[in-house]
Amino acid sequence: MASPSRFSTFLHGYGRLTIFLLPIGVAINFVGGQIALLLKLPIYLDSIGTILVGALCGGIPGAIVGLLSNAINSITSPPTFAFAVLNIAFGLLAGFFGRRGFFRVWWKALLTAIPFAFIGGFFGALITIWVFGGLAVGGGAIIVGMLTALGMDVNTANFVAQIPMDVLDKVPTVLIVYAIIKGVPKRLMTKLPLGHVYLTPAGRTPATAKAV
């Protein structure tokens, strides 16, 4: 999987700050979801921390945040754990896009919402079908139930219900990740594994600025 050099970087050096960012990422996932509920928004917004840590520290730390968030959530709501793989994928993907500087520009950040929503919606629907036979829990289940009652096939209903919901969810998510990254102070940024991506002046591609 990870090359030894990257793994040792993760454990030592910059990785020290990464360890302290993991709990913050988990907490951001939770608090984002709570505030979305408080503001009565019809979306989850519960993967901000995963994508943020992935974009700043790399795919593996992002994936750890995703896994931990779902594991902690499943203490009170165990079915959530079936969807942990999605949150892990978000983290890995955020690391991939972060490394390539997608979160430096707002419209590129906005573009990443498409693959995130695709993973969340498409694979979310697949997991619902595989693990729960197409009828899982939560707000989406009611919509799926309604669509099925209207004569739609259970599997199709899952995709039809979940993909648009995930687009609605991921657009504000990546925008807030972009906004937070904009606000991270430079002195903190220099200590983050992918900080160099965001500190290189515009015009130079991050890939040439520092070989990873």
Add this chain to the structure above:
Amino acid sequence: MADTALERAARRYGADATLGNPIRDMNPLILLGCVAALAAIAVAVPGWVVAVGMGAVFVVIGFLGGRGSGYLMTFLKLWAAVGLILFVLRALLTRSGEVLVPLGPIAVTTDGVQDGLRFAAAVMAVCAAATLFFALVPMRHLMLALERIGVSPRVSYVLLASFQSIADLGATARVVLDAQKARGIETEGSLLVRVRAFFPVLAPVFLTAMSATEERAIALDARAFNRRGARTSLVRLRSPRWWEWVVLAVLVLAALATAIGANLA
């Protein structure tokens, strides 16, 4: 003998940690194995009777562990929020078997009720097992037991700090939400207005939390967080009693037997 504060502390931390209940004092990992075996039995046996019955067994264990009333609430909430939906959707949407209640395009069928009850009960048994375990075992004890078998203390830190951060950040977010409301940011109204309110509330909270990690890293470094090697801890877990192993062995064997039996049948 002068009973100084120091001596009291020494006695308290020198003794094995106890929660005052034999079930809760079991080794967390052995208890985990026992609960997992019970859940496996519930899932392996076909039909819904055993799965539903296992839910009752878990509640009884919860009461024996002294956490009964709180656990019963969690258990019932879980059934109401998850189990009921799983059951109702299946009962309504399965299209085979004898029709019990026709409801326009959908109908409640005998197969639907059977299937729904079986599936909901099996999922609920697994969920109830997980929630029971975390109702009985404090997270700190679980992490300590894991460290004993070789899990890195960093893992404990990340997990325990996550719980702390969720509580801290949640409280700060609410304060900032109220503060921004007082400054005139609209948090009610159309969907777009509410989505826009999300940014000024969360961005400062998250940024502060991230900046604080730097100080935290220095503070923990000063306390030898990055040191390798053995560590001492304030809490001393009791070493497992012989009967804990016996209970575990019996339950695991029972689970294996039911799984094999269900596959042969």
